[in-house]
Amino acid sequence: MHKNTACKTFLISLFLLVLTAGLQAQVIYNGSKGIQTIGNKIDYFVDSTGTQDIQSIQRQRQFLRSAANVPDFGMIKVPVWLKISVYNVSSTQDLMLEFDQSLLQEIQFYYKENGQWKVNQSGELYPFHSRENNYHKFIYSLKINYDSTATYYARIKSTHEMQMPIFLGDRAHMVDSNLTKNIFFGIFFGIILVMFFYNLFVYFSVKDPIYLYYVLYIFIVGVAQATIEGYSFHYLWPDNSFMATRSFFLLTALVNISGVEFTRKFLQTSKFVPRLDKISYALYAVYAIVIALTIRGDLYTSYQILQFFAGIVSLYMLTIAVSIARTGYRPAKFFLIAWMPLILGIIIWILKDYNVFSYNVFTNYSITIGSAMEVILLSFALADRINIFKAEKDRYQEETLRALQENERIIREQNVVLELKVSERTLELSESNQELGRTLEDLKQAQSQLVESEKMASLGQLTAGIAHEINNPINFVTANIKPLKRDVDMMFDAFTFIENISLSEASTEDKQKQIEEYKEELDFDYLIIEINDLLKGIREGASRTAEIVKGLKIFxxxxxxxxxxxxxxxxxxxxxxxxxxxxxxxxxxxxxxxxxxxxxxxxxxxxxxxxxxxxxxxxxxxxxxxxxxxxxxxxxxxxxxxxxxxxxxxxxxxxxxxxxxxxxxxxxxxxxxxxxxxxxxxxxxxxxxxxxxxxxxxxxxxxxxxxxxxxxxxxxxxxx
CATH class of the missing domain: 3.30.565.10 (Histidine kinase-like ATPase, C-terminal domain)
Incomplete structure (x- = not known):
């Protein structure tokens, strides 16, 4: 009996091996991996004329086999047809196919229903609700019976670099995977919102225009990243095809313009590197051209310009920061540290487009990760700017105090001299009451003039007290930054751990158990409480400083x-x-x-x-x-x-x-x-x-x- 079983197992394995070898362009889904990448198991055809329809494409014999896990068709103006055949040997019929790309101008997904070809048309040229699933990526539900094969076609057009990660899996794993991606982006956007409102509050408190430039830059970066991931089309302009097709180009140009302008103001480039500062005007002109081309609809040219100048702008900012940092200007050093993650992310993203780096989660989200780190580090750089202003103010107050003390000494000496003169004059005029009265009146007038000119001298005695009042809440804010950074780093580590667990092959129960154990080990609930307390302390310190500044202004x-x-x-x-x-x-x-x-x-x-x-x-x-x-x-x-x-x-x-x-x-x-x-x-x-x-x-x-x-x-x- 055991020999018969072994023989049957061998024959079945041999049969599947032969079947697999014969169906080179067929995806065999057995459900063991939950979600699998199928980019190297599909066929593609470049429709150079753009006239092929579903009837003619079925007869097409020039389909090529994709050799890459993530097919990359580059910048191409004509449609690309994808042929996907799925053989289902898993225990579920409820499968999902995801094209992990949000910036597609048009995608037509063909499937058979009751022997007839049906099509779902969506993309940037169509309203968002035209999609089969309400999601910012392109996901399609597949119903394939056990031990059955189904073939699907997709006609795709894009105005961007057409990299096409394609995933196949059951509904539960697909939903779980996309939830993880949404959480990742939610963390990024949460950081953007916190930094946006914090720096906006600081601007209203200190009225330094550099914070307004930075707030504008943060806002544009956040919306641009949301656009790249498809959230803007989903939530901001779901029925506006004009914005859907052009928002990426417009926002990318605005990100570069606002970033360069913030750099100029923060590093004072016109003062330190006036020649390099003039280059910024040429960059503004380039991005103005991009905006004009985008509005006109020449999106392919716009994308090529943006792709080319992304590296140039990064190199330009790096050169400015290094040049100014060499002069010893402290903000330039902080700026250089803050911009390095973003520059590195841009370089990785560009090299990914040119296939130097392979497509994966890290390379795909490299700009998002770099933007989050840059926003946080630049906020620290601006906080250090406050410390510099405070040091300058302290020096000014010390000089003012010394001057007031010198004035006070002079007044005391004048009082002594004046008393001597009054005594002498009183003795000299004692014989004439009338003359004495005039002299006393003159003396009172002289004293009144002295009072008028020196009436604010006593205010200097309060200068040190005001400095002490402002110093306390500022110290409270700066003291909370280091533990807040430590707690945020712990939160990032926790999110990384949870992401790794969610992507593992363990069961859902094991994942939940590991996550709960890690949260207990990390004391996650207390960590959240501590972060809220630190933020509350920073807010109270900033509010107290604003109250003192407001009172001083009114006074x-x-x-x-x-x-x-x-x-x-x-x-x-x-x-x-x-x-x-x-x-x-x-x-x-x-x-x-x-x-x-x-x-x-x-x-x-x-x-x-x-x-x-x-x-x-x-x-x-x-x-x-x-x-x-x-x-x-x-x-x-x-x-x-x-x-x-x-x-x-x-x-x-x-x-x-x-x-x-x-x-x-x-x-x-x-x-x-x-x-x-x-x-x-x-x-x-x-x-x-x-x-x-x-x-x-x-x-x-x-x-x-x-x-x-x-x-x-x-x-x-x-x-x-």
Missing amino acids: SRLDEDDLKVANINEGLDSTLIIANNLLNNNIKVIREYGDIPHIECYAGKLNQVFLNIISNGAYAVQKQFGDHAGGEIVIKTTNDDEFIYISIKDNGTGMDDKTQKKIFEPFFTTKDVGEGTGLGMSIAYNTVKKHNGNIQLHSAAGEGTEFILQLPVIHKVIAI
Whole structure:
């Protein structure tokens, strides 16, 4: 019995071997591999006249056998016919045939039904819904009974390099394979979206135009990659054959234009390499020609130009980056590192088109992978640009602080000299009260002019505090980048592992088990939580920085010399942001703002008044409470028909009657030597008076101080 079985097995194997040898152009599908590449098991015929139909093509004897796993017909303007014969010896009848190419101008798929040839016409010239399956690649359902053979024909035209990966498999494996590809692209597009919105937010925060150029570049890259993969036709213009046939060419040209322009702005090429910078205009002209040819419909010429200049543009950018990096310009080094993955991806993609590299997942997605890495690395390069600006700002602030300290020293010396002169002059004029009165009046005018010229000197004391306030959230952002990169790398490793498992020959249960074990080993759920926390920290740091910058902008109004309608509540808030460092986290600020109207005023000057009063209040509270809690500053705004009222009250040391009488005199201060100039309250008093307003003082030693500012809603003085 065993001999008979062995004999039968031998005869069946011999029969299948002979059958296989006789059917060289036939695909034998047994289901063992799930999905198999059948490019080297099909016949093809180049229809040089473009007149063949299904009836004549069946009689055609000039079909050639494809020798490559991925047939490559190059740039060809005439249709190519494919003949695919499938012999099904698997356990399933539900098979699927996929042409893994999204950029086909036209594909006509012929199949027999009830003895008659039927055709499905689709491609870029037809609406997307004309496809048999709602997918961005071309997939066709095959119903082939067990131990049966079916023959199919496909007539294909393309305006691109016609590489045609063809896969055959059962529905379950085909769906699983395409899901993996969609996940891969989803990761890429997710990276594009994150970088897009992050850099857009940074642009609105810092107003640096380079971020706008980069955001535009990221947007075009994302849409271009979606177009190459067929997603744009699927979701953006499913019924627009004009965009479907031309979007690849238009977007590729725009990607190169925006990339070159971003490079020029980011690397300052006109400054460092002016001769190379001029070449960019020639490249713009080339891509303008491509756009014109594309709109006119000369797509073959457009593709040849794009293919030729892809390498030239990559070499051009590489040359610029290397040339500028040699000068020591740090952003060029980051730029060079960021662009290398994309340049390498473009080179691999071009060499794949010229058959130097074979067609596979890596070579087909080389530009997608390079684009994702480039977008991430360029964001890091822009982040380093912020650090450079910050260092320059710190140096400027240090120089400003030194200048203000020198001004303060000069003021103190002038005070001493002035006091000596006043004493001498007083003695000389003691015999004449009238002359003494004139002299004192002249002295007050001189002091008033000095106050006017030096009234902003005290603001310099807050510069270091502002730098500290901005430095904290920026440090928080930069501190989160390194662990975020580590976690993202772990996510990439996880996706690579899952992709490898999904492409393995193991069963679905084994795949799920291996994936679950890997996720437990990686602590995948915690990794997601940690990434969200890091992103939240970066967002909070950036938001805090934006709040400080906004407050500083409102406080230091550039229009302070013009009479404007302003929101006093908003001015108080911006002043509190500027003075935040003085409050030292121990002083509680209570805001009791009323719904007051906007008033005509010099907003910048009033903000200086608020700052002087709040800083004095903070000083008095700190003197009273030290580092202990309990200190408070209460800010209240109200109004009536003609005036608004601003009350600033603290529970600090307060003032006695003698101090209250001198508080608005120039150069009078209760602070220690070196801690104040004595000009702050004098400036406040003069500013309020020039607004046709009034300032009231209520204070008692040991109980705190309250200043009440009364300002008219409508200013009756045109200028001060």
